[in-house]
């Protein structure tokens with residue numbers, strides 16, 4: 001909030017007295033994306049831009065060949081999870097899913113997010129204020145598109161998930177803006193059944 005107030009003030013001042021940086025600004029002008037929370041439907045948001053980070057997957061527990069990835073994922077899932085693409089807001093599977101359950105990684109079935117931490121962000125992407133287990137979700141600074149964002153990916157298989165921003169609700173203040181294509185939702189009842197079945201199995 002304070003930031004946008006400051007931006008407004010700066011804008012007002014610039015309009016009133018003219019900015020000494022105006023010429024510099026013109027030279028570096030490029031399409032900028034707003035933060036997803038400030039966007040109208042159809043506007044480009046920070047969430048809506050693909051990522052461009054290098055994720056070190058050499059130590060990932062789950063490794064698959066290119067052919068295996070292609071077989072496991074559909075075209076959109078592959079583009080988002082393996083190529084750091086993004087899906088359109090409001091036109092993806094889980095942005096408005098209110099069912100009680102667990103969101104797994106589409107690439108390796110690791111439980112990543114719980115519906116109890118999902119909140120209505122208004123961005124058109126499923127949003128959570130925390131992962132089930134922080135160590136499962138890797139964060140990498142993403143400076144593509146002239147922005148500073150924190151890219152998130154699955155630490156078990158390296159699949160790109162989305163981004164995390166610091167304008168989320170309590171208790172964490174974080175907003176994990178995640179692509180539906182990187183997730184697979186399972187109802188809690190089915191999840192509990194699965195845990196019971198796999199309980200006690202050591203890897």
Ligand SMILES: [Zn+2]
Pocket residue numbers: 105106107108109110154155156157158159
């Ligand atoms: Zn994964």
